[in-house]
Every structure is written in C-alpha cells, then in structure tokens.
Amino acid sequence: MPAVIPEDSVGLVTPQRFHFEQPLPLSCGRTLDSWDLMVETYGELNADASNAVLICHALSGHHHAAGYHSMEDRKPGWWDSAIGPGKAIDTNRFFVVSLNNLGGCHGSTGPNSINPDTNKPYGPDFPIMTVQDWVHSQARLADRLGVEQWAAVVGGSLGGMQALQWSITYPERLRHCVVIASAAKLSAQNIAFNEVARQAISKDPEFHKGHYYEQDTVPRTGLMLARMVGHITYLSDDGMRDKFGRELKDGKISFDFNPQFEVESYLQYQGERFSSSFDANTYLLMTKALDYFDPAGDHGDDLATALAPATSRFLVVSFTTDWRFSPERSRELVDALVAARKDVSYAEIDAPQGHDAFLIPIPRYMEVFGGYMNRIADALPQSKGENDNAR
Amino acid sequence: MPAVIPEDSVGLVTPQRFHFEQPLPLSCGRTLDSWDLMVETYGELNADASNAVLICHALSGHHHAAGYHSMEDRKPGWWDSAIGPGKAIDTNRFFVVSLNNLGGCHGSTGPNSINPDTNKPYGPDFPIMTVQDWVHSQARLADRLGVEQWAAVVGGSLGGMQALQWSITYPERLRHCVVIASAAKLSAQNIAFNEVARQAISKDPEFHKGHYYEQDTVPRTGLMLARMVGHITYLSDDGMRDKFGRELKDGKISFDFNPQFEVESYLQYQGERFSSSFDANTYLLMTKALDYFDPAGDHGDDLATALAPATSRFLVVSFTTDWRFSPERSRELVDALVAARKDVSYAEIDAPQGHDAFLIPIPRYMEVFGGYMNRIADALPQSKGENDNAR
Numbered sequence: 001m002p003a004v005i006p007e008d009s010v011g012l013v014t015p016q017r018f019h020f021e022q023p024l025p026l027s028c029g030r031t032l033d034s035w036d037l038m039v040e041t042y043g044e045l046n047a048d049a050s051n052a053v054l055i056c057h058a059l060s061g062h063h064h065a066a067g068y069h070s071m072e073d074r075k076p077g078w079w080d081s082a083i084g085p086g087k088a089i090d091t092n093r094f095f096v097v098s099l100n101n102l103g104g105c106h107g108s109t110g111p112n113s114i115n116p117d118t119n120k121p122y123g124p125d126f127p128i129m130t131v132q133d134w135v136h137s138q139a140r141l142a143d144r145l146g147v148e149q150w151a152a153v154v155g156g157s158l159g160g161m162q163a164l165q166w167s168i169t170y171p172e173r174l175r176h177c178v179v180i181a182s183a184a185k186l187s188a189q190n191i192a193f194n195e196v197a198r199q200a201i202s203k204d205p206e207f208h209k210g211h212y213y214e215q216d217t218v219p220r221t222g223l224m225l226a227r228m229v230g231h232i233t234y235l236s237d238d239g240m241r242d243k244f245g246r247e248l249k250d251g252k253i254s255f256d257f258n259p260q261f262e263v264e265s266y267l268q269y270q271g272e273r274f275s276s277s278f279d280a281n282t283y284l285l286m287t288k289a290l291d292y293f294d295p296a297g298d299h300g301d302d303l304a305t306a307l308a309p310a311t312s313r314f315l316v317v318s319f320t321t322d323w324r325f326s327p328e329r330s331r332e333l334v335d336a337l338v339a340a341r342k343d344v345s346y347a348e349i350d351a352p353q354g355h356d357a358f359l360i361p362i363p364r365y366m367e368v369f370g371g372y373m374n375r376i377a378d379a380l381p382q383s384k385g386e387n388d389n390a391r
Numbered sequence: 392m393p394a395v396i397p398e399d400s401v402g403l404v405t406p407q408r409f410h411f412e413q414p415l416p417l418s419c420g421r422t423l424d425s426w427d428l429m430v431e432t433y434g435e436l437n438a439d440a441s442n443a444v445l446i447c448h449a450l451s452g453h454h455h456a457a458g459y460h461s462m463e464d465r466k467p468g469w470w471d472s473a474i475g476p477g478k479a480i481d482t483n484r485f486f487v488v489s490l491n492n493l494g495g496c497h498g499s500t501g502p503n504s505i506n507p508d509t510n511k512p513y514g515p516d517f518p519i520m521t522v523q524d525w526v527h528s529q530a531r532l533a534d535r536l537g538v539e540q541w542a543a544v545v546g547g548s549l550g551g552m553q554a555l556q557w558s559i560t561y562p563e564r565l566r567h568c569v570v571i572a573s574a575a576k577l578s579a580q581n582i583a584f585n586e587v588a589r590q591a592i593s594k595d596p597e598f599h600k601g602h603y604y605e606q607d608t609v610p611r612t613g614l615m616l617a618r619m620v621g622h623i624t625y626l627s628d629d630g631m632r633d634k635f636g637r638e639l640k641d642g643k644i645s646f647d648f649n650p651q652f653e654v655e656s657y658l659q660y661q662g663e664r665f666s667s668s669f670d671a672n673t674y675l676l677m678t679k680a681l682d683y684f685d686p687a688g689d690h691g692d693d694l695a696t697a698l699a700p701a702t703s704r705f706l707v708v709s710f711t712t713d714w715r716f717s718p719e720r721s722r723e724l725v726d727a728l729v730a731a732r733k734d735v736s737y738a739e740i741d742a743p744q745g746h747d748a749f750l751i752p753i754p755r756y757m758e759v760f761g762g763y764m765n766r767i768a769d770a771l772p773q774s775k776g777e778n779d780n781a782r
Contacts, residue, residue: 027646124648127646128646185637186637187632188631188634188637188652189623189626189628189631189632191637191654191655192654192655193623195619195650195652195654195659196616196619198648199612199619200616202648203612203616205596221594224590225587225590225594228583228586228587228590229587229620232583232584235580237578237579237580237717240578241579244579245579253683255419255420257589257593257679259586261682263582263583264582264586267587268590284648323628
C-alpha cells in the first residue's frame, strides 16, 4: 500500500464504464449490437481537444494503466512508469485515455459478460476479435469523448499493433503513432508459442470447451502453463541469467521434482497468480488477435503498400534483447515506413530485460519516448498553466 | 519401408539386452542393485579393442541410433545420418556402441520397469538420474564389452554432456571427446522451459502422481505440451519461418480455435505422436538430468578447474541458429578447455535448423565431424581389411 502517493503519480483514479448501443461489425462477420468499454483517463482534455493520447494495451493488459484505485493498492497501473505528471506521457500536458479492449476480462464486454441473447456468459461464443475490430471500437470511444483526432496513439507489443492499425484505418484521426516493442506481424515461432498456450488452456479438463463459468470452475493449470511459457518469452536469456542464474532455493539439489531452482519457483508463482486473476477465454482471444494481425497480408505481403494510407508521424522503439518482438521486426517496420515515405523516428534501446523492457523506465528509453511526446506537446496550443509556468 | 536398404546403412540391426547384477550407487544416494541396458552395436571391435566409439543420446533418444530393425521400418535409427559405412562415424573402421540410458523408456531399466522390491512399475519411485550416473553405468557396459578405453565418446545435446562428463570422471578411458550442440550447464532459460514441460506433465490429471501405469492411462496432454514447447526450442526462428512462414492450412483465416497456421498443425502432430510413444516419468527424469548437470558447480563455478583431470582430446561443434544450446555456450566450454590447456578443436557450423541441426547431415558439419573421426581411425592399428583395400 502506498502510504503516500508519489508526487509524479496521477494519484487516485476511478474507471468509467462507457456503454455503446451502436452495432459494431466485426472482421469475423458477426456484429456486437451493444457493448461496454471500461476506461480510465488521466489529465485534462484541452479546449480544442487536441491533446488526447490513446493508450492501447497488450495481451494481459487493461484500462488501469496509471495511478491507484485506492490508498490500499500495493501497485499502481501497469504503465505508471511512463504515464504521469512530468513522465514520458506527461499528464500535465496530455489527456490520456486507457481502455480495456473488447474481449477483455476487466469490465469491457468479453467472454465472461452476459450474452443478451442467452442470458448466460458468452464463453466460447464470444466473437474472435482482431486488432482492426479494436481500433473501430476505440474510434467509437474517441467519438464519445469528443476526440476527433488523437495527438498520439501509443502502444507496446499487441498495443503497438493497434497503434499501427490506427495509422492505416483512420489516418486522419491521429497525428502521431508510437509503436513500441512490436511487429507488423508475428513470426511462425511467435504463433507456435501462442498455440502451446492455447492447447494448454483448451486441453485442461476444467476448460469444459470454454463453458467453465457454468461449471463454477476455471482451467487454472492451463492458464498457469500459458503464463509460464509467455513469461519465459518476455524475459531475455541474459536477463534470466542476471535475475536467477542457477541459484537453488535451498542451496542444494534435492533429487525430487519440487521446484529447486529460483527460476522454477518464480515461474510457478507468476503462473499461479495469473491463473487466479485472468480469464481463459480472453487469453485465447488475445493470442488469436496477435496471430491474425498482418496488415501487409491483403497487399501481397508488401508492408509499404499497406502503410500507404498513413499520414501520421511515427516513433518506433525496440529493445536489444527482446526476442519475442526483436529489433529486426521493428527495423522491417521502419524500412517499410521509409519505403512508403512516412516520417519515422526509430530507437533501438540497449536493455537486458527482453520484451518486458517496454514496461520499465529505462533512462534512455524514457528520454527518447518522453522527448518525442514532449515535442508533440510543444506543438499544442499553449494552455494557461503552461503560459504561467514556463514562458 | 525401405524397399532396399541403402548401401551406406549399417543395415538390419538387433538390440541386445545386457543385465547387470553389480549394484550401481547413484548421485542421489540410492543404489540400483540390478539393472538392464538395451544396446546396439555397429561395426566390429578390433583385436586390441581400440576402435570402440560410444554414442550418448539426448533427451528423447535411445539405443537405436543407426540402421533398421526390420525391412518394414519406415525410418532408420535417430543418427543414421552420421553412423554407417563411409559416414562421419565410419562403421567400416569403428565399433560403435549405442545404448538406452538408465531411466529411459526403450528397454533399459527405468520408471516403467518392474521394481523388484514391489513387483510393480517403479513409476515416480525410480531414482532421479544424473549425467554422472549414466557415465558410471556406461563404464560398466564398457567393461562388459571388453573396452578398456573408448577411441571416442560422442554425443549431441544432453549426449554431449555425457561425453564431457566421461572426460572428467574416467579420463584414462577415452582418447577423444566429441561434444556437439551442448553446454557445460543449462541456462536459467533452459531450466525454465524444462520446468514448463514438467508442470505440464505432472499437473495433467492423468499423471496420477506418476502412478499412471496402474491406472491404465497416460498423461497424454502433458506430454504433448512438453513436446510442443521442446520442439519450438529445437528449431530456430529463421528455420520456422523458412519451414512454415505464416502459411494457412486452408488458405484463409477461420476465426475459430482450430489449427489454422501450418506451424500449429505441425506442432500438434509432433506433440500427439510423441505423447503416444514416450514415457512421462522418463521425460521428467531426463529434464532433471539436464538441469542438474554442472561440472563446474563443485569447483566454485570454475569450469577450467573442473576439466583439469581430462586427458582426452576434444572436438566441440555448435550451430549458428541453435538458441537452446547456443554457440556462446560452446565457446565458453572451448575457452575453459583452452584455459585448462587441453587439446580442443572447435567448429561453429552455419546452419538455419537451430538445435535440430546436430541430427542433420549438413555438409560442412559432416566434413568437420567425419574428418575428426577419420583422423582417429587413421591412428588405429591397421586392420587386415584396411591393409588390403587402402594401402
């Protein structure tokens, strides 16, 4: 619990539920007739609504990106390191919008919501979502908030894919696109890891073909295994060596199958914690959205052609030891943006933490990211406060 | 089925069972009072028993390394690409010995053998084996075969660890040590992947704490998941891209959870095939032996000191895209061997196939490996046949 909320925190925040009655046509051919999004906002929208920044979340993320829900919270939102007063996404200057995506399990309409047609949870009948679908739903949210054009759409990992899709689908509705630790499509290896996770969940006897809610159970083992595999791919080999090495929990080999190496206990703990807090059907959906994302797919695998409609400027960031979304994939994206004659800045950050680095306030990363965001803010119409303090 | 057995094959082979009544003290403190090893041999032992080569197998390997068991066999032994007349390990010149290690599930004493104390399968009560234990059991086998000193002990992956342990434990009993695609210890990442596999197996409800034999069932899902994870780590990211790319089985996205990408079907097939042919308790044991191997551990993490007793010469081979046992790990081993003033040759083979490369007859690999083995053979006392043919 934070005895005192840090000065550079957005402080206590309250999620809001936005209900939409506008039917949302989906890539799969189905339509969501009515749907909810859970949303948090930080900072204030300026007079001409030009300072709004959309945060798109990754696989297991949600709307709670910054600040605390109560004084009892032990931890702040998942991207508190980057969002707050004076931080990379400076809430003194930006109006920051963070949502739980459709299909999620943190309050937005998803598999664990009640299907109005059946009065039971959607479960496995919830439609499979794509990055494109999320972007459309986020555009409806922007309409509701009175945001005609985002100052920036920002995301890491699966969130970066959403930012990229925004630049293609709604080019006129964002000025900047920030794609961090992401890729224009998954590799076969990425898909393979996702498939292991899906098999682990769907073959768990407690999965009940996705209808586990009615059985009052949860495919805990499957989720735990999925998270363990995921976690290994979020960390780098070097990072794991630095963090765990071959340290033994009790100092010596026990010749049994209990966890002995520190890394085993850590993974089990992470997996078990996750399995009691995340919805299995949502996990399946999120991995499918990752697998399906491939904007170049409809353009003969020519990413530059796919990116042609974009009019925003781009910041692309990668991390040296990220092997899940390696710098190579970011460079492919940058090359395609250059080929499509877009304005793109690229930074490859030297970091031992693997894919997880995008959540960590690494100084050079925050300088590059914060520098880019501050230049966006500098171009905004001057607010009164800024006039008073800085000029 | 091979309509005709290829000329460079060792041909039809028959495994032999060797029974040992000598108690074998194990690292865990327990003793195996009597035990069996399943063995195949190829080629002929020469008069002074100086041409024997021991093949040590990897995680899922066994004694059937080369040739065919019957004319109906569709595939030869697992390392047929390297063992045979005129091949890298030339059976015209060497007497090749290949065994199923203790704890295995292909006929040697292991968890699915009957425990003489209980008249039931050992199951989870089979002692946890170490690389050191295997080397001791292999030394007893050498005694039985009348092999005082191996011309070479050869292994890839976990097999390479056994070869390395031989050079330390029985330095006078081998002249050459060939360590391929291996490492002097696992990284935290390797251990983490093994732990995922173990959790998948042991948390499968059909595992029954290892007593699944009595329940007439098999933890098929757990084994399948373990194999899927393993398989991803055996292939390289590049190799998977070349092999599968993002190809869809039916040409288009189906918006459901059936396997759609080629890589998903491939992994499921591999996983399911494995789950019906391999023993779960053996898989657990093998991964533990991998995790525990760390000869430098008893020497303050100083590998050169651990290697000090060795008197053999060494060939170390790695493959550029092998990220399970990366070239970096082989170079660490080579550096330690050099520091310990051992005679070591090292080759890093450019290959896209990842860890799997060690099983593939890549031309430069076979040249380096075969060249090294042929120089060993050249130093043997000339056999009558060689006299006749070559000199």
